[in-house]
Amino acid sequence: MSVRPIVLLGDPRLRLKGQPVDSFNAYLHELLDDLTDTMRHAPGVGLAAPQIGEAVAACVVEVDGRLHELVNPRIVRAAGEDRDLEGCLSIPGYVAYVTRKERVWVVAQNRFGRKIKVAGSGLLGRALQHELDHLEGKLYIDYLESLDELIPVGTAEEDEEVREAAGALA
Numbered sequence: 771m772s773v774r775p776i777v778l779l780g781d782p783r784l785r786l787k788g789q790p791v792d793s794f795n796a797y798l799h800e801l802l803d804d805l806t807d808t809m810r811h812a813p814g815v816g817l818a819a820p821q822i823g824e825a826v827a828a829c830v831v832e833v834d835g836r837l838h839e840l841v842n843p844r845i846v847r848a849a850g851e852d853r854d855l856e857g858c859l860s861i862p863g864y865v866a867y868v869t870r871k872e873r874v875w876v877v878a879q880n881r882f883g884r885k886i887k888v889a890g891s892g893l894l895g896r897a898l899q900h901e902l903d904h905l906e907g908k909l910y911i912d913y914l915e916s917l918d919e920l921i922p923v924g925t926a927e928e929d930e931e932v933r934e935a936a937g938a939l940a
Contacts, residue, residue: 774804784907789825791879804822806832806839814859815832815833818901829905831897839881840898843876844876845874846875852871857910861911866911874889874898876890876902
């Protein structure tokens with residue numbers, strides 16, 4: 771298990787589509803472990819293989835202390851609409867309001883190839899949709915009409931440093 775570099779916006783690997791997994795072997799287990807370690811270290815609530823430069827249909831999502839390892843996932847049902855703020859570890863420093871389905875039902879395989887089902891709403895539902903989009907080479911910013919909709923975020927300490935620097939320049 772290791773923390774791997776997260777691919778950032780502008781790197782073409784971020785637009786890779788995850789190729790179906792048919793071998794549930796040590797390589798896949800190590801990839802899932804690395805995804806989990808990298809996600810937790812970031813910290814985030816989800817991470818897809820293309821975000822660490824691997825064109826594999828695998829991702830992890832962790833909400834409320836429950837880790838979901840999803841291999842070859844697909845949404846089989848969705849309902850409602852939900853608009854909320856969303857960010858991405860591959861686009862640090864920004865969030866935007868994105869409309870997604872309110873609730874989704876996902877079918878996938880676990881690290882051993884066994885079929886699993888996950889249903890989610892709220893943060894889990896949003897994270898599932900976000901990570902499955904990554905497996906199709908799609909980013910949350912693709913839902914925006916303009917990049918002007920991005921909202922910069924930072925810590926209060928960072929914001930204070932920016933204000934001080936701006937004051938020093940003024």
